[in-house]
Amino acid sequence: MALSHAILVSLLDRAHSGYDLAKRFDRTVGFFWPVSHQQIYQELHKLAAAGRVRAETVTQSERPNRIVYELTDDGRRVLDQWLTEPTEPPSFKEELLVKLFALDDGNRDSLLAEIGSRRQRHADRLARYDAIMAEHYPQPETLNARRRGRYLGLRMGILTERTTLAWCDEALALLSLPVPVPAPQAAATPAAARPRRKPATR
Amino acid sequence: MALSHAILVSLLDRAHSGYDLAKRFDRTVGFFWPVSHQQIYQELHKLAAAGRVRAETVTQSERPNRIVYELTDDGRRVLDQWLTEPTEPPSFKEELLVKLFALDDGNRDSLLAEIGSRRQRHADRLARYDAIMAEHYPQPETLNARRRGRYLGLRMGILTERTTLAWCDEALALLSLPVPVPAPQAAATPAAARPRRKPATR
DNA sequence: AGGCTCATGTAAACGGTTACATGATTAC
DNA sequence: GTAATCATGTAACCGTTTACATGAGCCT
Numbered sequence A, B: 001m002a003l004s005h006a007i008l009v010s011l012l013d014r015a016h017s018g019y020d021l022a023k024r025f026d027r028t029v030g031f032f033w034p035v036s037h038q039q040i041y042q043e044l045h046k047l048a049a050a051g052r053v054r055a056e057t058v059t060q061s062e063r064p065n066r067i068v069y070e071l072t073d074d075g076r077r078v079l080d081q082w083l084t085e086p087t088e089p090p091s092f093k094e095e096l097l098v099k100l101f102a103l104d105d106g107n108r109d110s111l112l113a114e115i116g117s118r119r120q121r122h123a124d125r126l127a128r129y130d131a132i133m134a135e136h137y138p139q140p141e142t143l144n145a146r147r148r149g150r151y152l153g154l155r156m157g158i159l160t161e162r163t164t165l166a167w168c169d170e171a172l173a174l175l176s177l178p179v180p181v182p183a184p185q186a187a188a189t190p191a192a193a194r195p196r197r198k199p200a201t202r
Numbered sequence C: 001a002g003g004c005t006c007a008t009g010t011a012a013a014c015g016g017t018t019a020c021a022t023g024a025t026t027a028c
Numbered sequence D: 001g002t003a004a005t006c007a008t009g010t011a012a013c014c015g016t017t018t019a020c021a022t023g024a025g026c027c028t
Helices: A003-010 A018-027 A037-049 A073-084 A095-100 A108-136 A145-176 B003-010 B018-027 B037-049 B073-084 B095-100 B108-136 B145-176
Strands: A053-058 A066-071 B053-058 B066-071
Touching: A003 A018, A003 A037, A003 A073, A003 B095, A018 A037, A018 A066, A037 A053, A037 A066, A066 A073, A073 B108, A095 A108, A095 B003, A095 B145, A108 A145, A108 B073, A145 B095, A145 B145, B003 B018, B003 B037, B003 B073, B018 B037, B018 B066, B037 B053, B037 B066, B066 B073, B095 B108, B108 B145
Parallel strands: none
Antiparallel strands: A053 A066, B053 B066
């Protein structure tokens, strides 16, 4: 429901072509709302058909023509309306945590390795975000409204990456710790013979 | 690609019916991999057709019959294979941050209100997670491998909610701060007459 | 009487991903 | 010569969401 809105938001400042939007998304809104170029082109057609954006072809020599899209008054109205509607907390799908549900002594090492490589990726991201912050958002209190909103997006990214890094460190430490030896009575008893009591879930 | 795997993971400990799985997901894996009951039923059919689970009907009087699914050796193999494959960082879609990209003086109050209500929801979640942690995971070092994995999932949930709460507080504080008055020279100049220099994006 | 829990499903619609397609220019 | 950049798209597929369906028993 919000892909169209993400595009409208990106057109707020000025008109863009589909190609521009695709590149812009990669650096900005795309961090919290990933979108492919195919989606953008198709959605722009729909938005134009619905009268929320106006298309204008810019003829170019030496380069393919561009089709530049601009917000209409109606588009602006739809956008403002959307902003007042309540938002659901993000549903995040974390494959790694699903995998950890299957953790046992047999797969411990491969999961440890995976957490390690994830740690690295998050550290890289954090470094990139920190660099953008230092360069573009020195003192958030002095920013105007629009730029404050963008600052807060970046800020969320930084806090998230820091938290994830800290979690990776905890996870690596915990998984490296030896697992306590299970109670000795189980040693010689065949599995099928042991009484099965209803185990507490969780 | 991982819905089937999330189900296989849930069947690791013991056999479950679709109905059981749906309820179980809500409390466990569903936090990092949300799934509806329709998806579960359909996926169970596919998994059974592929020989990764074995279905058994349990006849009940007074209640509808249950169809209970159990991991096969092949299912276990597929699961173990999947665990060794690398994982992408989660792509999270945060509508609220998209909205903040459109922040201006006209919508500041409604966005402030929305951040406030989101703050509350995250505080509630954190309280629930803390309660589960206190009750089920007193000392993580003493847990066996399987339960350590689950502990780490919960731990991630707690860290995430804490971080989000802190971000909400920052956002509320920043948006409540008065926006600095723009440079006075713009006061009487008509917008069209002002020179338009290429503004720095970001 | 109305709503919840147990228990399973089908069907349509929507949204997103992957693959394929074209073609000129510029940089290495 | 090869790859990347600019610039736009179509088509098939897959995964997810929403709506609809059934029916008994239990609780208030």
